[in-house]
Amino acid sequence: MNKKKLVQLENVSFQYPLETGFALRNVSFDIYEGEWLALVGHNGSGKSTLAKLLNGLQFPQEGTIKVNGMLLSEETVWETRKKIGMVFQNPDNQFVGTTVQDDVAFGLENNGIDREEMVERVKYSLEKVKMAQFLDQEPHHLSGGQKQRVAIAGVIALRPSIIILDEATSMLDPRGREEVLETVRELKENHHMTVISITHDLEEAVKADRIIVMNKGELYREGSPEDIFQMDEELVQLGLDIPFPVKMSKLLKEQGVSLSRHFLSEEELVEELWTSHYKK
Amino acid sequence: MMEKMIFGRYVPAHSLIHRMDPRSKLMIIFLFVCIVFIANNSLTYGLLAIYTLGMISLSKVPFRFIISGLKPVLWLVLFTLLLHLFLTKEGELLFQAGWFSIYEEGLRQGIFISLRFFLLILMTSILTLTTTPIEITDGLESLLHPLNKVKFPVHELALMMSISLRFIPTLMQETDKIMKAQTARGVDFSSGPIKDRVKAIIPLLIPLFVNSFKRAEELATAMEARGYRGGEGRTKYRQLSWGLKDTSMLIFLGILTALLVLFRT
Helix, strand or coil: CCCCEEEEEEEEEECCCCCCCCCEEEEEEEEECCCEEEEECCCCCCHHHHHHHHCCCCCCCEEEEEECCEECCCCCHHHHHHHEEEECCCCHHHCCCCCHHHHHHHHHHHCCCCHHHHHHHHHHHHHHCCCHHHCCCCHHHCCHHHHHHHHHHHHHCCCCCEEEEECCCCCCCHHHHHHHHHHHHHHHHHHCCEEEEEECCHHHHCCCCEEEEEECCEEEEEECHHHHHCCCHHHHHCCCCCCHHHHHHHHHHHCCCCCCCCCCCHHHHHHHHHHHHHHC | CHHHHHCCCCCCCCCHHHHCCHHHHHHHHHHHHHHCCCCCCHHHHHHHHHHHHHHHHHHCCCHHHHHHHHHHHHHHHHHHHHHHHHHCCCCCEEEEECCEEEEHHHHHHHHHHHHHHHHHHHHHHHHHHHCCHHHHHHHHHHHHHHHHHHCCCHHHHHHHHHHHHHHHHHHHHHHHHHHHHHHHCCCCCCCCCHHHHHHHHHHHHHHHHHHHHHHHHHHHHHHHHCCCCCCCCCCCCCCCCCCHHHHHHHHHHHHHHHHHHHHCC
8 A cells, every 4th residue: 555644553551540551562553644543342342432542532541653754742642633533422412502503613612713704614514424403403402323423523623633432333323334434435535535434343344345343452453354364364364243144155155155255235245146146 | 301301401492592692691580589589569570570671581481381381380389378377467367267367468478488599490490491411501601700710610610511411311221121121131110119119219320320320431542532632722612692682681680670679779
């Protein structure tokens, strides 16, 4: 990959105060411009800690994090937060405003943006996440998926280059999850946004360009979704669940059905099955 | 039910009073509370009553909403009236039956004081009926802004108010959920002696509190991640606009005050 490195982590270690053992140990990797990177791992694998470090909510004890070539430190943290937007897990606990438009404007207010510009950006961002008709809606009248889309609008209003989804879909129903992921996918494709999705849901990770598997605070494996899912049993041992199509193709192979590879999506698997049968 | 108590007060409409700047409304209420005490005869009280009725009709709020707002304080007004009737012993004797007697001054005072009460409540009802809680918060923040100079945390206070307003419905939904969950586990909230019912609230309050702390922490993290670092250098999305109607309303109140001073005895 010959892309521009947007974030560089070098030998990052982190330990929470009053806790023995490192939450992260000697982690190094790069994040490239315009990619969708999935960070997967079991609870306590250090993936959420990584998100906090990237946003400067915590600072590593050892090692360095560079965002766009700039070292992340107490001095540069506010600059960095403009470049990296975060969407958290609980839709309710990140909704600050009393209405949708107030919430989207919150981040803009914090950064001292002029009011005329704010009005424009609020409108634009809400259109991008297809929530423009809910401008004056109050949060308790919205579904989880809608709230998360408002949170995304709040992030893109600040025009960051990176958006981090910290388990952002884990509290949503399947429809809400699909809505949110679709929104993010569109942003990535049309606006050249870099996406880091932190998840334990491998179905979500399938859609990424690259997957990093974390285990016990260390980087366990890095690769394309195809590579990662070849690990199958190993993933289960790490406490991760294999996506259904991958499981299915594995079981089919065991039953003697010849398949060319492990399939990541249901459509691909179905396609292979009916065409292979047809060829016979 | 509680939601109605707090939010159901606002009646959306497009009247002149609805469109007024919350700052001017707050100022008018504050001044009104002061000038109510100038009135001391039928003429001045009459003027105040006409003014209040005028405001009600301008606000276009259906009368039943205003009446329902008066209900809870009706007893207090009645109590004041009776207190004055029985205890003020000045002026001519109007009525006597054994130890019980009503004097002219008592009747007059009683009526005036309860009328004063009534007018104050009516005026404040108009404020809450025509202004959303968040507008009131914005208005207060703007009016209290000069207090920043004496290190009074105006912005923080307003933020606190708006966050509590935003979370009230969320917490109500949660209370409802916890109540159902505990009912399913056999907690009885609605019957039995008072002592048991109070005890039944404990398994409701503890999860609610624990969750609120968790929410607070997560919200703080989310706010920081979105660049919140106190009121300094912050711009405001919600804008208040002071118009001709606001100035004229204040001037009108000034004229009323002058009339009151002129006609009081």
